[in-house]
Amino acid sequence: MNLHMAPGRWTPLDSGLWTPLDSGHWTLDTGLIYIIAPVQPTPSPDRPDEPLYEAFYRLREQPFSLTTDPRFLYLSAAHRHAFDELLTGLRRHEGMLLLTGDTGTGKTTLCRAVIDALGQRAFSALILNPYMTDAEVLRTILRDFGLVTRDDIRNGAFARADQPQLLDTLEEFLRSLVPLNSYAVVIIDEAQSLSAKVLDQIRVLGSMEMDGRRLLQIVLVGQPSLVETLQSDAMRALADRISRRMSLPPLPDRDIDAYVRHRLAIAGGKSTVTFGDDAIARVADLSDGLPRRINLLCDRALELGRTAGVTTITAGMISHAAKAIAGAAVAAPEPVAPPRAASRASLLVPALANDFLPEPPALDDPASMARPPISDEVFRELDFTLSAEPAAFDRNLELIMDTPPPKSWGAFWIGLGVAAALVAVGTYVAVRLGWIRL
Numbered sequence: 279m280n281l282h283m284a285p286g287r288w289t290p291l292d293s294g295l296w297t298p299l300d301s302g303h304w305t306l307d308t309g310l311i312y313i314i315a316p317v318q319p320t321p322s323p324d325r326p327d328e329p330l331y332e333a334f335y336r337l338r339e340q341p342f343s344l345t346t347d348p349r350f351l352y353l354s355a356a357h358r359h360a361f362d363e364l365l366t367g368l369r370r371h372e373g374m375l376l377l378t379g380d381t382g383t384g385k386t387t388l389c390r391a392v393i394d395a396l397g398q399r400a401f402s403a404l405i406l407n408p409y410m411t412d413a414e415v416l417r418t419i420l421r422d423f424g425l426v427t428r429d430d431i432r433n434g435a436f437a438r439a440d441q442p443q444l445l446d447t448l449e450e451f452l453r454s455l456v457p458l459n460s461y462a463v464v465i466i467d468e469a470q471s472l473s474a475k476v477l478d479q480i481r482v483l484g485s486m487e488m489d490g491r492r493l494l495q496i497v498l499v500g501q502p503s504l505v506e507t508l509q510s511d512a513m514r515a516l517a518d519r520i521s522r523r524m525s526l527p528p529l530p531d532r533d534i535d536a537y538v539r540h541r542l543a544i545a546g547g548k549s550t551v552t553f554g555d556d557a558i559a560r561v562a563d564l565s566d567g568l569p570r571r572i573n574l575l576c577d578r579a580l581e582l583g584r585t586a587g588v589t590t591i592t593a594g595m596i597s598h599a600a601k602a603i604a605g606a607a608v609a610a611p612e613p614v615a616p617p618r619a620a621s622r623a624s625l626l627v628p629a630l631a632n633d634f635l636p637e638p639p640a641l642d643d644p645a646s647m648a649r650p651p652i653s654d655e656v657f658r659e660l661d662f663t664l665s666a667e668p669a670a671f672d673r674n675l676e677l678i679m680d681t682p683p684p685k686s687w688g689a690f691w692i693g694l695g696v697a698a699a700l701v702a703v704g705t706y707v708a709v710r711l712g713w714i715r716l
Contacts, residue, residue, distance in 0.1 A: 331584035332545075341545035342577035344570060348391035350544050352529075352537045352569070357388060360524040364392045364497065367522045368400075368463060373484045373492035374519040376508075377499045379526030382570030385499050388526070389465045400461040408471035412479035416444040419464055425451055449486055452493035465497045470504035474512060481516045528567030534558055537569065538576060551583065556593035564600050575599050 332340060341350075353361060360377060367375045379385050386404075393402045403422035405415060417436060420426045425447065430436045436444070452462050466472070466480065486493040498504065498520075508517040529537060535558045542548060553561070557579070565571035578599035579591045586595075 331580045334584045335547050335551040335580065335589070337542075337550070338546040340577070341541045341547060342573040342580070344573055346387040346390055348387055348394050350541050351384065351387050351391045352533075352540045354529055354533045354537075356525075356527050357384065360526055361388060361392060361395075363522050363524050364389070365395055368392065368396060368461060368495055368497075371461070371492050371495060372521040373487075373495060374516075374521060375495070375497045376504075376520045376523045377497060377526070378502050378504055378524070380528065380568065381501060382568040383526040383528060384569045385526055386465075386467055389497060389499060393463060393465070396461050396463070399458065400463060401455070402462075403464045405464065405466040406468070408466070408468040408476075409473075410476065412476050413441050413444060415476060415479060416441065416448060420444065420448060420451075423448075423451060423462065445482075448483075449493065452486065453488055456488055456491065456493070461495065462493065463495045463497065465499060467499045469498040469500035470507060471500075477513065477516055481519065484516075484519055529569060529572070530567060531559075531562040534562045534565070534567065534572065537572060541573075541576075551580065551589050551591065553579075553591045554593070557591045557596050560593040560596040564596065574603055578602055 331337075343350075351357070364375060364377065377385055377389065389404075393400055401423050403419040405418055410418065417426070417431050420436070421428065421431060426434070426436050439447075455462055464483070469477075472480075480496055480498075483494050484492070484496050502525075507513060508520070535553070535555075538553050538558065538561070539548070542551065553576070561572055561575050565575060575596055576591075576599075579595045582595045582598055583589070583591050
């Protein structure tokens with residue numbers, strides 16, 4: 279009977295003797311030796327002062343945040359096409375661009391990544407509130423370009439400036455950028471909710487030019503209904519100025535696993551936590567391929583994984599997360615108790631015992647795969663924390679001695695005697711050095 283020590287729990291394996299599997303994981307095939315490996319503490323859901331799952335999974339930051347951080351942008355085929363089209367249009371100083379997609383497809387994150395790709399010569403403004411007036415839009419652009427401060431807008435001269443004065447200030451700044459070959463980009467999010475008056479103001483801004491070059495480049499970002507709005511007769515003058523039109527569909531199922539792994543890798547969790555294939559399939563079913571929904575599900579599932587003390591997220595956790603997000607009353611998963619800590623003496627035994635215990639039977643030789651020297655029933659009764667509780671050694675030995683050995687297991691009893699002697703010596707040394715107290 280072999281054991282595998284994983285963070286927070288014991289599970290059976292089929293091969294190996296003191297074999298390192300990966301960081302913090304070992305196998306063993308004797309009930310007398312206890313190996314200690316680094317184990318993450320199991321957090322408690324009712325202890326808010328304990329580390330969040332970022333600490334549990336050794337992440338640098340939250341991998342599935344709903345913020346529009348361009349570092350986390352995953353470029354599917356459709357996202358790559360939209361990214362390239364936007365970047366090309368802006369580098370060519372085209373005046374009006376259009377990006378549409380359902381809510382949560384990553385439109386704003388994509389636009390931020392494009393602005394970053396333009397470099398330090400790009401001035402950008404982001405309009406997130408589609409219910410501003412035309413004058414408020416101008417003030418926000420001036421503020422984001424760094425021409426005025428918030429206090430200037432609230433209490434200074436710009437608080438009382440009318441629309442022509444704001445336009446003159448903006449145009450003067452834009453003209454100063456031409457000799458520098460810089461970019462001035464305005465991204466207007468949720469553009470499908472803009473009023474007709476503000477849309478006409480945007481048309482005016484997009485028409486400003488100098489020496490045959492557009493002074494301001496505008497990216498209209500919105501849901502698919504924005505396309506229908508621009509097809510109306512009232513919006514024809516604006517629609518005719520749009521030089522490039524891109525659309526972001528949901529992620530296909532084949533990209534969801536790569537999307538999850540990409541975000542985990544950016545956050546530093548490439549090898550500390552994984553989503554099983556069944557979990558990825560469940561995410562695909564529940565999210566419809568929308569990155570925002572994927573982020574919500576995976577973020578909540580990591581919290582559940584932290585509570586359970588596991589490093590592999592399962593389909594059940596994804597379903598549990600979906601119910602929790604929907605507001606359904608669900609019970610938190612029970613945490614898996616970690617193994618009890620052993621004394622330093624128990625850490626000395628494995629390295630020494632490895633030289634004396636018999637080799638395990640060859641896996642490719644069926645004749646050597648005899649039954650284990652200890653039955654499963656006896657094995658489950660053994661207490662592995664030998665050096666921490668000396669009395670447990672006597673009880674283990676008594677249980678093992680009561681098990682009749684196979685005739686061909688003489689080497690086992692020799693190794694058993696050596697191991698028992700090593701445990702006794704290790705315990706004696708630990709007591710003398712004060713490492714443990716009996």
